[in-house]
Amino acid sequence: MRIGVLTGGGDCPGLNAVIRAVVRKGIDGYGHAIVGFHDGWRGPLESSYEELTIESTRGILPRGGTILGSSRTNPFARDDGTARIGETMESLGLAGLIAIGGEDTLGAAARLHGEGVPVIGVPKTIDNDLGGTDQTFGFDTAMSIATEAVDRLHSTAESHHRNLVVEVMGRHAGWIALHSGIAGGADVILIPERPFDIDEVCRLIRRRHARGRYFAIIVVAEGATPVEGTMEILSGATDEFGHARLGGIGQRLEREIEERTGFETRTTVLGHTQRGGTPTPFDRVLATRLGVKAIDAAHEGRWGQMASLRSMRIELVPLAEAVASLRTVGEEDLEVARAFFG
Ligand code: F6P
Secondary structure, eight states: OEEEEEEOSSOOTTHHHHHHHHHHIIIIITOOEEEEESTTTHHHHHTOEEEEOTGGGTTOTTOOSOTTOOOOOOGGGSTTHHHHHHHHHHHHTOSEEEEEESHHHHHHHHHHHHTTOOEEEEEBOTTOOOTTSSOOBTHHHHHHHHHHHHHHHHHHHHHHTOEEEEEEOOSSOOHHHHHHHHHHTOSEEEOTTSOBOHHHHHHHHHHHHHTTOOOEEEEEETTOOBSTTSSOOOOOOBOTTOOBOOOOHHHHHHHHHHHHHOSOEEEEEOGGGGTOSOOOHHHHHHHHHHHHHHHHHHHTTOTTEEEEEETTEEEEEEHHHHTTSOOOOOHHHHHHHHTTOO
16 A cells, blocks of 8 residues: 655644654555655645655654645645645555644645545644644643743743743644643733733732732733733734734733833743754654554545544544644633632
8 A cells, every 4th residue: 555644734843753653654564655745735736755764764753843844735725726636646556645734734634535535634733722632742842842941031030020921832722821831830821712801910910029029920822812902912924724923922911011010021932942853752652653543544444534642542533523623721721820820
């Protein structure tokens, strides 16, 4: 059997571990051939690929990024997307595809499967917001990087008696902000799921000062927004899936907090450092387990499924179910963090 594999969307530590698992078990375990497509859906659309071998995937387990490249190409942004992917697969003699991606890449995979393309999904995103799985690989690494940053910022904030706003990734879900904020002992955590009240943020900071703590750490997810009409926000360009380029909420908060409280406030934007570099052992193991499950599923012809983590076990769930809704931070999760605010 010949099987294609691609990595789409924002990159994430652990992608190479999945590719390696698919190749190793696919070739050694089943005697299949694995074709790696370049740059997400652009690969099968433009027939850009390479044959993957045990040798070409050696040493990639601890490497960040993806050896195949990634892009936010949307196959449905063009009329002939499904047909072109079908033609490429036919010309290469592929039985099916393994798509490693987040909501957009797997959303496209689910739709392609509905149009007759055999696909299996593997969930990835540092944002940890995919449905159908308890956790995505990449999240543990991103959260560890963000926690280390919060720890480091704590000591300098304290020395200079100033507030530090830390802007982390998280478009629709505040998992990175919540977990790094709890792990790092943040004084305020702002997430996309709950529009924030700037008056309340300033009240918490003032209360902290009144208690003799002359600094505060505010962790904000890039997708966090103020309650409508209470603070001006910026908007940016959009990608092929219609998502705006985020970033800027940290700086807006810096200005607003400083003006309203009179306390010096600075911002650090962690940005893509959260997505780069070597995956944590947890992410390496999770990505490897998901990769093995995906190639097992392809071998058995169980197309239209996604490998997923459920109560510590790796299982298959229907792709359509997994992309139906995002996994966001709930009130209960936030309640734990709130106990330590201010
Ligand atoms: O992959 C999701 C994500 O990490 C979001 O949190 C963020 O908005 C986006 O990627 C930014 O990605 P890029 O800068 O590559 O478009």
